[in-house]
Amino acid sequence: MTRRRPYNRAVIYLDHAATTPLRPEALEAMLPLLTETYGNPSSPHAAGRRARAALDDAHDRVAQALGVQSREVVFTSGGTESNNLALKGAAWAGRSRGQRIVTSAVEHHAVRHALAHLEKFGFEIVEVPVDATGLVDPDAVEAALTDRTILVSVMLANNEVGTIQPIAQIAERVRRRRGVLLHVDAVQAPGAVPLDLQGLGADLVAFSGHKFEGPKGSGLLFLRQGTHILAQQHGGTQERHRRAGTENVAGAVGLAVALDLALREQPATAARLAGLRGRLEAAVGAIAGVALTGHPLDRLPGLLSLLVSGVDGADGVAALDLEGIAVSVGSACTTGSLEPSHVLTAMGYPAESARGALRVSLGRTTTDDEVDRAAEVIPVTLARLGAAARAVGTIGAVA
Ligand SMILES: Cc1ncc(COP(=O)(O)O)c(C=O)c1O
Incomplete structure (x- = not known):
């Protein structure tokens, strides 16, 4: 068998906004879950219970790192899924109250294309412009809100130019309208900008493991308690009915370790x-x-x-x-x-x-x-x- 040459170590990798290497602490925490503790967390036997305990720990660790409750954390497969679950889940759950969704002109495709999809089903998508530095004006977001608005989606940090949006000010204005949810794509934020989910004031926040030295194929959605969304994939009762499918336990554990360290550091x-x-x-x-x-x-x-x-x-x-x-x-x-x-x-x-x-x-x-x-x-x-x-x-x- 020919030995594959590992990725050229001489390469200077300056593309961390695209993805990051898996950090050793995350890999170490993941390995036993890929080899020994491989049970299905839904299985009642000892192997399943061990996997369940590891998954519960990952929920707790993420919740503690973010200063939220364990039940407010939904593990997903990454940033794209977290954004899709938040937007489609909130849009369909709120449809009887209105169909207007306000967003910014600089969102990642995971948000833009999810909203374009909703538009085909009759949702009205309103894009708030940005200035020459990429900033959204919170007053422009407020001006775009009507009685039919159910959701606002603005990213925390832009993946192309890095501009950080004034989310707390946007949240303050969104809160003035009862029943309007705020979703934030925070995929580029962990480790780079301070993250205080209580201070941020968003109802839904999307993260992706591989952007902060966690594993690819892992992500999470923060879902503030009391925020109602409709699940977007159907099957089992995993993640408190919010995301069906056998959980990626090793991925969740790796993400939890990487997130905890990224936020501390x-x-x-x-x-x-x-x-x-x-x-x-x-x-x-x-x-x-x-x-x-x-x-x-x-x-x-x-x-x-x-x-x-x-x-x-x-x-x-x-x-x-x-x-x-x-x-x-x-x-x-x-x-x-x-x-x-x-x-x-x-x-x-x-x-x-x-x-x-x-x-x-x-x-x-x-x-x-x-x-x-x-x-x-x-x-x-x-x-x-x-x-x-x-x-x-x-x-x-x-x-
Ligand atoms: C701001 C932002 N949102 C969403 C995503 C999608 O995340 P994932 O690659 O985990 O699906 C990315 C990835 O580049 C991103 O930068």
Whole structure:
């Protein structure tokens, strides 16, 4: 049997907004559940009871980390499912009260496409615009609420430009209308920004394990007690009837360990990442034709989003890949699509310049040496691509 070469360790991985490596503590906690404690948590025998106990512990650990109750935590398969369950579940449960749903123009596709699906069934989806930094105005959200509104969905931190939304202020305005629920896609937040679910004031909050060094295929939805949603998959009675299907016990345990650690370490991680990003930003921002996008202050500490004039983001990713640096075009989830980023166009950038979007995202495991090397290589590579584009006269204006 030929031995597969492991993922090239020399690669400088700066795409943590797309996914993160599994942290050793999470792997260690997961291994016994994949090997010895493999029972089905619904089985009454000892093996099943052991798996049930591990799952209950994972609920408790997540609840404690987030400062909520265990029964308010629903384990899912990831951020996409958590968002879909929240939006479709709340929309169908509230349909008799109204069919209007208010959202922002910069949501992830897991929210945008779920809402577009609901639109086909008669729900009215209203998008609140953002300013040039990607910020939603809480007053604009309030102005969009009518007596027919049942749900508001605004993300906590944007995955393309990193802008952090004023959720607490939005929640305050949503609460002025009785019966309107607030859903928040917080997938990019754990470990990066402080998370206080009580202070946030949302009724539903989506998370994804693999964005904070937990396992892929694990996620969770916080569902404030008393919030009624309709389950979106039917079968068994798992997760208190809110998410049928045999539970991914190892995934839930790995997520719980990773979330707990990410939240505890958040202040130190965020401070360190902001420093590293500052170094990279100083080096990259100095090149002609490069503009930084997103909010200058209220943004994810490890995320640097750029527009490179005249250069296609995909070419930038390919050129840096050859140099051993992994970054992303705008958003990893839109890679391969020819559509310019809806986030940048909502922020007012012309579609043509939005094609030059690059996202560099640092993570807890990013080292100083990696950032030093990236600060040397990225400017040189982008300057070379920019010069080549100018030479062939394809340069476009950066807004
Ligand atoms: C803001 C945001 N929401 C939702 C998702 C989807 O999460 P998952 O990959 O776990 O389905 C992502 C993933 O990129 C994201 O960044």
